[in-house]
Amino acid sequence: MQLADLVFYLLALLTVGSAAVVAFSRNVVYAAFSLMGTFLGAAGLYVFLAADFVAVVQVLIYVGGILVLMVFAVMLTHRIEDVQVSNRSVGTLPALLVVGAGAAILGYAVVTTPWRTAEPVPAEATTRIIGDLFLGDYLLPFELASVVLLAALIGAVSLSRKELRRE
Amino acid sequence: MQAFVDGLIAAGWFAALPTQVVYALAMLLAGALVLFVFIRLVAGSTTWVERRIWARIHSRVGPNRVGPQGVLQWLTDGIKLFMKEDLVPAAADARLFRLAPYVVLMGFVATFAVIPFGSRLVIAEMDAGLLFVLTVTSLIVVGILMAGWASNNKWSLIGGIRAAAQIVSYEIPAGLSILPIVLMAGTLNLQELIRQQGWAPWEWYVFANPFAFAAFFLFFTAALAEGNRTPFDLPEAESELVACFVTEYSGVRDLMFFLVEWGNLYVIGALVTTMFLGGWNAPVLSNSVAVQTVVEFLVFFAKAYFWVFVAIWIRATLPRVRVDQLMSICWKYLVPIAFANAVAMAVWVLVFPSGQPAVAAVMTALGGALIVAFFARVAFHLRRARVRSRQRLTLSPFA
CATH class of the missing domain: 1.20.120.1200 (NADH-ubiquinone/plastoquinone oxidoreductase chain 6, subunit NuoJ)
Known part of the structure; x- marks a missing residue:
């Protein structure tokens, strides 16, 4: 290996x-x-x-x-x-504190989690399996996600069109 | 290729080395062979072929001094560019400026990992191969944007942004016109796609049904635009933008961009051949594996290179479209047509899950009739053309 x-x-x-x-x-x-x-x-x-x-x-x-x-x-x-820092109210010290606390929590999680190790299995092609699952068992979530994305697209188009009309 | 390496290992060729090292070395060797032997030769000599064909179409002579009929012109051009100084403008962002050609080259060369040369000649028979090709070519966009920005030059920046906008837009019709074929074949594996077709034209996917036929033209148009070729070569637009994102490049880095441009033509041809025109399928001519492999390679190469020729022909014939026309062709025509085509193909696959040989036969006959009608038309116009000069009208580029 x-x-x-x-x-x-x-x-x-x-x-x-x-x-x-x-x-x-x-x-x-x-x-x-x-x-x-x-x-x-x-x-x-x-x-x-x-x-x-x-x-x-x-x-x-x-x-x-x-x-x-x-x-x-x-x-x-x-x-x-040239970068202009827009937020000057919070300095280095609070930032360091927050980052340190975050790192400590994450480190603790990494150390204490019982990581499962599995024997490596030979890789097989996943494309067909994913396709079957999307259009079979998970059809409803898949379609819902598509509708949400479509709504977002239409929203973006209508927003940019309004900008044009106002000018 | 993995089977071949496995065979060598089983035969005890590399007993001293661990298997993984053998695989890694085989991969490196295959990559080097494809890059240094195949891509260089094909992309390089295509520059000469292109200039000769244009010259013929424009009634000029073209490069004919270096070697017989100028066949070595591309070599001397390459050597010249290697000798030139590798300039980095003082105001440019040197790091990104130096990196950009490599990113573009990486996106282009990676496609050859899955593009087959024959039934046994392929580097990786990847299951998601078609998607992989679409994916790695998106690195080219990033490289172009990098080159355009790092050059710190208005023409380069405008050219880079134009190129990126164009490639990103035309990826959508290209993807949507691949979809019908994937629906029909039920696979993204390039080798499997080819295996499902046959050597005869009526077994090709392009003539399988009307929607596949439409998808073929949609894909070729979108692929030309993705390769920044005329009539969609706006990023290059020499009359407006000097040389687009390549303006500030010289020497070897310039050479890399041009290698990608001409090499991309072959990639387009290879993809069209794989998906629509039966790939390397050839009638069995010999029992010898070696001979049959050579035949398959030649069949695939001839089909792919024919589309390189068509792209060159289009470039010498058609004018360039405007930016607004470019976008409206893509979003108002190609995308809706490709969408409707994909949906229609889905219905077709539902109705005839195992194909319809009668339709394929009719489509093949129609396709043949189209080609015959085209040549009859060309012959008609050639007969009617009045040749003013004393020279005879000849079709041979070597006359």
């Missing part, structure tokens, strides 16, 4: 490393682009969990859709380089 472990750690490093750039970079464009590394790394981790379909869809939706949208929005922003 050594080589697979190596690949896993590389993927984990990619995910966490680019997430760190997203969090700490002062340049919004760098943050937006390094989100790509996080998404790709997460997709790789899904492959390790034998979820090939989820991995592909993860890249399709997050890199192909959401990331492009975010980069678009960032690029149309005026003067991205």
